[in-house]
Amino acid sequence: MTDTMKKVLKCVLFIAGLAAILFVLSLVFFPKNNEKKDGIIDVAANAILGEPENTIDVLIIGDSESINAINPLRIWEQHGIASYCCGTSLQLLSYSEYFLHQAFKSQSPKIVILETNEIFREVTLDDLLLHQLEMVFPVFSFHSRWKVLSFRDISPVINYTHVDVEKGYYFSTVVSGTDDSDYMKEMPGEEPIPSINMFYLRKIRSFCKEKGTRLILVSTPSIVNWDHMKHNSIQRISEEEGIEFIDMNLLRKEIPINWKTDTRDRGDHVNYYGAEKVSAYLGKYLSETGLFKSHRSDPAYSQWDVHLKEFNERTEQFNSESGS
């Protein structure tokens, strides 16, 4: 064996050894439960892992727009459809794809809703590379769990027990209104979409197609984050890629958001009152697809009514405290 061959072999062996170590570390660092104390970030979104198998009809992914605007419990109350919001603040499409994979391990939703605001949040090459590393070696994703590691982590047994009462929805009754005189004014042209974002959008579409799941792009109402140029971009993509698109920002009659009272941060996100209107519309839309039958009387979904009761009590308590 030549000297060069020996050196190449040494490099290959070193890398193989490193990969083996990272694999073992990934087993140890992978969270064994989905609670905050187990080092889980984005606890509410990850709580989908604790939902009983194959009980979620609709999976929602997106950034903070999605978790502020869509209230799965209200959709449940009105139509008996079980949806779950896996949105997180500043979510990137790469992270959405991760949630999709995670959720489909135990769920088979018939519809996946992708909130469109994040399509414009650039996924950099660094994000892409880190995401790929995290998929192969989860230790890159969960390395910060060194602070909460225990002997239990040596065992590979995973048992997700945490469920989120609000099913990923972010409840806020704060009112901070804004002027809507320029909202969704006609504008020519398109907002550019970064190429890596398109790559992930197509990956998400392919994944859904492979799973036989319908993908719907939804733009929830936002004065700050949405405009006609973004609408034009998504409209074109939806036509080119054959993906359904609902722009709630243009449905002002159907979803009558009052921007003086229905936003918590001057038009960036809708608040509880805005979410009620968005959820009512979305629930009706989902129901009219004919894909779902109501699970209200299904005992497998009994926890949904318990959670809805808790949520309603919370809102009633808030209403009585605020005198409204």
Next chain:
Amino acid sequence: MQLSGFLGAGSAMSMTSFFTLTFFMVFVPLCVISYTLVPNKLKKYQLLLASYIFYWLVSGELIIYLLLSTVSMLCFGLWLDRVQTKMKSTLSVTPKEEKKETKKRYIKKQRLIVLLAVFLHIGILLFLKYSAFFTSNVNILFAFFKIPVALTVPKYLLPIGISFFTLQAMSYIFDVYHGVIKADRNIGRLALFLGFFPQIVEGPICRYSQTAEQLWNAGPIKYENLTFGIQRYLFGMLKKLVIADRLSPIVIEIFDKYNEFSGGIIALGAVFYTIQLYMDFSGSMDAVIGIAQIFGIRMPENFERPFFSRSISEFWKRWHITLGAWLKDYIFYPIVTAGKMKKLTAAARKKIGNHFGPLLAGSIALFCVWFCNGLWHGSAWNFIFFGMYHFVLILSGNAIAPAVNSINHHLHINADSFWYRLMQMVRTSVLVVIGELFFRANGLRNGFLMFGKMVTGLVPNLFDRQGLINVLIRTGRNSLDLIIVAVTLVAVFAVSILNEKGISVRDELAKRKILIRWAVFYLLIVYIVIFGAYGAGYKPIDPLYAQF
């Protein structure tokens, strides 16, 4: 033509940090592979191409400034060379009595050329970097004198690394002028010397004689260079990702909201910032030197364990060495050796003695050095103050040196004893930390307010446990973060002690058996993977010195 976005122009800004995945998992490996594949005689062109691709990706159309600097270097160098050659040939046929006058004439001409070069290179730097600072201060003056004029404060895009490559280009022209090096006719060699991709973001500020030939004659990658280079790079990554970036949010919280914290926490913030800055900058230098070593290039060191310094003067010989050396060679020496200064020194020597005479004259040069040092770091008053602070410390240190020696002598204090040296190191470090407080503060006024609060509130709040807990909670950190920083610092400190004793850890490790070597490398990599501040919950932090 709109160049933004054209062929990826400026699309990989994140690569200004040597520790991003794009840089070390894509760009560097691609460079190494393509470098290995091209024939030996073309390797220099591959390095040049890679360097320009790198700059194009991080700076886009601002690459024009790098090109302009390179062409200007070539032209001024050749112009000086032409005048020097003409001077020599003229002097060889000039009668002896006229030689002095002729030489003087040619030197004057050369000086004019150098002056023009300074005007162009430093002028561009001043224009881009300082015009906003200048106009905003003029506006303050107008307002003060109630003059109803307000100049528009300009905003220019600053090319990455311009503060570094401008000094490097100037050093080439000065060295040609002084006859230290011959003017180079090869624009490719000059372009690579100025634009070599690892060094362009944060230096080190290399001299032509240090790297130009090495780069242009770079040979095949050797296995030893590859492994040593990667090891050095990983050590830098450890410093940056585990220590500097983990401290960053804590430092930001304390400096941005200092009025909510006690003097003890402000002092801690200053210490943390000093550690962060050192680990960030020296870690980046480890990356630069390590990557250069992969290609067989030896770059000058920029740090030599500065916190082992016994005086501020020594500190600056160990911290950002290449900047200090540049300022010494091209500002300090030309001033102290100027005719008028020599006369002033001689006169002062007669009046106030052999110690204070040269000191007084030298202080003028020292003032210029430290004014430039402060200003080089940024266009704000706190940077100028930072320079002046170190000027005063060094000058006063030099002034009282004989008195201190005399006291030590009379009190029989051994200045070379361990405890005395330790006391000097601690004193120097404390002075450095105070300087860094002003350096990092959000403006000079805040610097003074922080300093005042720190001094008056330090003793009663020296161990402000609750304050520290508040900072940690606010930044989403806990005591474990500080423990891991402390453990890593101890490891870096241990390596520094060995280096200070002349022991190279890498050389020592290379002598060990393969299993031990690999175990150490695996440990280092795993340590960075687990304890590095990256991924969810962390914001990537740009290298601190790339901003200067």
